[in-house]
Amino acid sequence: MYEDRILRADLRDKIISVDEAASFIKDQMVVGTSGFTKAGDSKAVLLALAQRAKTEPLKITLITGASLGQDTDAALANSHALNRRMPFQVDPVLRKSINSGEVMFMDHHLCETVELLQNQHLPSLDIAVIEAARIEEDGSIVPTTSVGNSAHFAALADKVIVEVNLSMPLSLCGLHDVFMAGVYPDRSIIPITSPSSRVGRTSIPVDPEKIVGIVITSVKDSPAQIVPPDEKTTAIASHLLEFFNREVSQGRLKKSLLPLQAGIGKVANAVLSGFINSDFENLTMYSEVLQDSTFELMDAGKMIYASASSITVSDEWYTKLMKDIDKYRDKIVLRPQNISNAPEVIRRMGVIGINTAIEFDIYGNVNSTHISGTKMMNGIGGSGDFARNAFLSIFVTQAASKNNSISHVLPMVSHVDHTEHDVDILVTDQGLADLRGLAPRERAKAIIANCVHPDYREELQSYFDRACERGGHTPHVLEEAFSWHTRLATTGTMKKAGVSA
Ligand code: COA
Numbered sequence: 001m002y003e004d005r006i007l008r009a010d011l012r013d014k015i016i017s018v019d020e021a022a023s024f025i026k027d028q029m030v031v032g033t034s035g036f037t038k039a040g041d042s043k044a045v046l047l048a049l050a051q052r053a054k055t056e057p058l059k060i061t062l063i064t065g066a067s068l069g070q071d072t073d074a075a076l077a078n079s080h081a082l083n084r085r086m087p088f089q090v091d092p093v094l095r096k097s098i099n100s101g102e103v104m105f106m107d108h109h110l111c112e113t114v115e116l117l118q119n120q121h122l123p124s125l126d127i128a129v130i131e132a133a134r135i136e137e138d139g140s141i142v143p144t145t146s147v148g149n150s151a152h153f154a155a156l157a158d159k160v161i162v163e164v165n166l167s168m169p170l171s172l173c174g175l176h177d178v179f180m181a182g183v184y185p186d187r188s189i190i191p192i193t194s195p196s197s198r199v200g201r202t203s204i205p206v207d208p209e210k211i212v213g214i215v216i217t218s219v220k221d222s223p224a225q226i227v228p229p230d231e232k233t234t235a236i237a238s239h240l241l242e243f244f245n246r247e248v249s250q251g252r253l254k255k256s257l258l259p260l261q262a263g264i265g266k267v268a269n270a271v272l273s274g275f276i277n278s279d280f281e282n283l284t285m286y287s288e289v290l291q292d293s294t295f296e297l298m299d300a301g302k303m304i305y306a307s308a309s310s311i312t313v314s315d316e317w318y319t320k321l322m323k324d325i326d327k328y329r330d331k332i333v334l335r336p337q338n339i340s341n342a343p344e345v346i347r348r349m350g351v352i353g354i355n356t357a358i359e360f361d362i363y364g365n366v367n368s369t370h371i372s373g374t375k376m377m378n379g380i381g382g383s384g385d386f387a388r389n390a391f392l393s394i395f396v397t398q399a400a401s402k403n404n405s406i407s408h409v410l411p412m413v414s415h416v417d418h419t420e421h422d423v424d425i426l427v428t429d430q431g432l433a434d435l436r437g438l439a440p441r442e443r444a445k446a447i448i449a450n451c452v453h454p455d456y457r458e459e460l461q462s463y464f465d466r467a468c469e470r471g472g473h474t475p476h477v478l479e480e481a482f483s484w485h486t487r488l489a490t491t492g493t494m495k496k497a498g499v500s501a
Pocket of ligand 1: 262263265266267288289356357358359368369377379380381382397398402488
C-alpha cells in the first residue's frame, strides 16, 4: 500500500493511526511542525493533540515555520494545549491567549528560529511532525507546499512523525531546494546568486530510524483570503509603481528591477497586481510566499522566476496549481525559510523588500506587530529579515483607518520592530516619502508632507514644530509622544476634541 508515496519499503510498516501518532507527544514536550503561511502544515496530528488536551493535562511548546491552517492554532489554544508558541501566528483565538498572558509567544525573525535551535539557545526538539508528498527510498521527505523549518526540525528532533498527504500531487516532487549550511564554526556560505539558483537537494534528509510513525491524510491546505484591491491599496500601489518608474528613469534600477519580496495581504497583492499593466518586465521574486499575484504575473509574461518558502494561494489558484504545477516547474523553487530569508542572500542579490506596517512615526520607525504598543497582532514574520538587508526597504500602510479615527502615522510608534535605520521608503494612500539620505528632521518633513491623512497633518506638524523648539537630533515632546494612542484608548479616536470625525 502507498508504494508510490512511501518508496522505502520498510517504512510502510510504520503507518499508524492519527491518535497513535499523537500519543508520542507527551506533556511539556517541545514539538516542531511543518507549516508556513498556512501551507504544508500538519493537518492531523496537532488537531488530534488538541482533542486529547481537552481531557488530560497536556501542554507543549510548539515551534512551526510560520502560521498554520486548518484552525489548528485555535484548536490548540481553545484546549489550553500551548505553553509556548513561536515564531509566528495569525490566529484570532491564539492571539487572545497570547494577549491574556496564557501562552508565552516568542516573536522571531523567521530566519532565526533555526539559528536559536541549532545553537542551543532554545530547548531541544522532542518531536518533529512533517507533512510529505512522498518519502524517498533513502527515507528522506519530500515536503509539500512549504519547506519552512522542516529540514532542521527533522535533523534536530529525537523522533519524527510524517503526515503523507495524498491530496498533494506527486508532481510537487522536484520543486524544493533544501540547503543546510551546517553549524558554527564550520558553516558554509549559501551559494545562491539569483532567485533561480538551485544549491541543495529536492528532499529533506532524515535518519529513517527516527521516523516513529507515518500517518496518511488527504486534506487540502487552507486557502489564502485574497482581498481585492480597493481605493486605498490601489493608491498605495500606484505611488509605489510611480516611484519604481522614477528609479528606472534615473538609472538606479532597470525595468526588471531587482528580486522582489512582498509580504502577504491586500496591499502586497495590490502592488504586485499593479505590475501586470506596467512597463516592468522580466521580474523576479526572492520572497517568503508565492501568492496568486505571483502566478498571475507569470501568466502575464511579466515575471520569469520566483523563489520562496511556501505557496499560499486562493482556492481557485490552489485547484489550478495542484492540477498543473508542471506549467510553473521551471519558474519556481521552494526553500527552507532560513534560506529564503537569509540576510546573506538578500544583501547579495539586492532584494527590494515591501512589507506592511501597523503604524510608523515621523522619523520612520515602524511598528509591525503591536496594536497600541501592547496587543500582539501576528508577529514580525520575515519583515525584519528583509528590511535590514534589502536594496530598498519599503513599508506601506493606510494613512488612517476605522473611519479615520486611527492615524497610522504618529509622533512616536508605540512599539518598534524596524528602526529608522532599516527604513528607506514609506508609502500610504496619501503619498510616498523617500527617506534615503535624510537626517531625522528631514525625514519628519518628508513624512508629514507626503504620508499623513489630512485630518491629522496639522496636529502632527504642530507636534514636530514644538519638538524642534526644544531641540535635539531627533526632536520629541516626550510627554505628548503617545498622546494619540492614549486619546484613542480613552475617547475612541486619535483626533483631538473639536476635530470633525
Ligand atoms: N489601535 C487599534 N487598532 C489599530 C491601531 C491602533 N493603534 N493601529 C492599527 N489598527 C488596526 C487597523 O485599524 C486594522 O484593523 P482592521 O483589520 O479591523 O481593519 C488593523 O489594525 C491592521 O490591519 P490593516 O491595516 O488592514 O493591515 P493588514 O491586514 O494589511 O496587516 C500587519 C498589517 C502589519 C498586521 C501585517 O502585515 C503583519 O502581520 N505584518 C508583520 C509580518 C510581516 O510583515 N511579514 C512579512 C511578510 S509575510
